[in-house]
Amino acid sequence: MKLSPSVEESESYLKKLFAEQSDFQSKRLFIGESEFRLFYFDTLIDSGVVQEFILKPLLQRPEAKIQDVVSILDYAETDQFEDAAQAIIYGKTVMQRDGEDKLYLLGADLKKERSINIPTNERVLRGANEAFIENLDTNLNLMRKLINSTDFIVKTYTLGRISQTKVAVMYLKSIATPAIVEELDRRLQSIDIDYVEVPGFLDELIREKKYSLFPQLLITERPDRARSYLMEGKVVVAGAGSPDTLILPVSFWSFFQSADDYQIGWLLGSIFRLLRICCFFITIGLPGLYVAVSAFNSQLLPINFVNTLQSSLKYVAFPPVFEALAMMLLLEILREATIRLASPVGQTIGVVGGIVIGTVVVQSNLVSNTMVIVAALTGLASFIVPSYEMSSAMRLLSYPALLLSAQFGLFGLAFFFVMVCIHLCHLDTMGYPYYTPPFSFGDAKDTLIRAPIWNLRGRPADTAPGNRIRLRNPRGWKR
Known part of the structure; x- marks a missing residue:
């Protein structure tokens, strides 16, 4: 629905839309010679951020443009009520100046999450002791810190008609097979469901054999393990609300590998x-x-x-x-x-x-x-x-x-x-x-056994056909 320049009409529409929401708030403000409206859920916003980075700058420069005043990175504009309503649901503060036919979507959501802890289901004696948490942005932050490359691609999806669950697909552009990325994109885009639980729902919705007991996607809570599979040309799928990520495609032998092995x-x-x-x-x-x-x-x-x-x-x-x-x-x-x-x-x-x-x-x-x-x-x-x-x-x-x-x-x-x-x-x-019998030494290098690092020169041919060379001169010090 197209936005009206009148703040009263905007307030009337949003109040009607959220009439049964007891935590929905609409605040009327007069700053300078302008009238403003703020729309938000008080259970989702950080009032300190609103006060410090939205209201305080406006009081100092009331006639300036909003984008020149507010000091918030998560800033967007829209002229559609549907976009504004969705932003409010996600915890943003929506602002309108009377007489302007656009709404300002300002990220002031309250950040409540548990700290990054050690893995509980994949404990190891050696290696990193960080695990994913339920916040998707934090999980992406962990992965970007581990992979400092422009090849590291993150694509986000919103799944679930009602839940609107955010899902992120991660891969290395120069290593991953484009056909895998395209096929995963097709399957995710085709999901039509009210709500999505990650990883359980996604596992069942995108796997080939629906009735097989054997797991066809690998689930991990370790960022370092996710990185190692990305380096082999595989794809990692993470979702909001879950500390577990999906890795695909994987083979039967992947389920017997541990981070300790390396x-x-x-x-x-x-x-x-x-x-x-x-x-x-x-x-x-x-x-x-x-x-x-x-x-x-x-x-x-x-x-x-x-x-x-x-x-x-x-x-x-x-x-x-x-x-x-x-x-x-x-x-x-x-x-x-x-x-x-x-x-x-x-x-x-x-x-x-x-x-x-x-x-x-x-x-x-x-x-x-x-x-x-x-x-x-x-x-x-x-x-x-x-x-x-x-x-x-x-x-x-x-x-x-x-x-x-x-x-x-x-x-x-x-x-x-x-x-x-x-x-x-x-x-x-x-x-x-899914299963390739390791009858040759080349197949068994990282399946039945874990060959020396300096001998694992090539990536798997099926998931990284375009960039198979992993090691070039691993022991260059030795002449």
């Missing part, structure tokens, strides 16, 4: 990464392997181990598949209770509950000693993976593996892993393969 020696980093990948198979297959060798294929084990296993199962009332299911469900219940309760209480429940319940179920002959060990090792193996989403997928996949093993033994377990591998080969993210 802060310690390459040999230690490779060993720890191999350990995480081994824990992937342990989490999914160990309960099923226990059931298979207990009920079907005990002849594959040494005779002493078979005797020990059978003696532990002698007085157990339930078959191995039921005791395995019971212990896995109990582990999930303890885990959820530990997360949902207050931190001191949750730690106590996790430790004491695990010890007490484990002891009771063994003494009551509901499960065997071996099954308690299997359940504990399975739980610990799932926690070693740096990605919460991949860890959760691994634990859920252990249930169908267990049921197939209970029906068909080791053949059922092997069949399940073949099906998982086929499913991984069918996945892709933003049109790029």
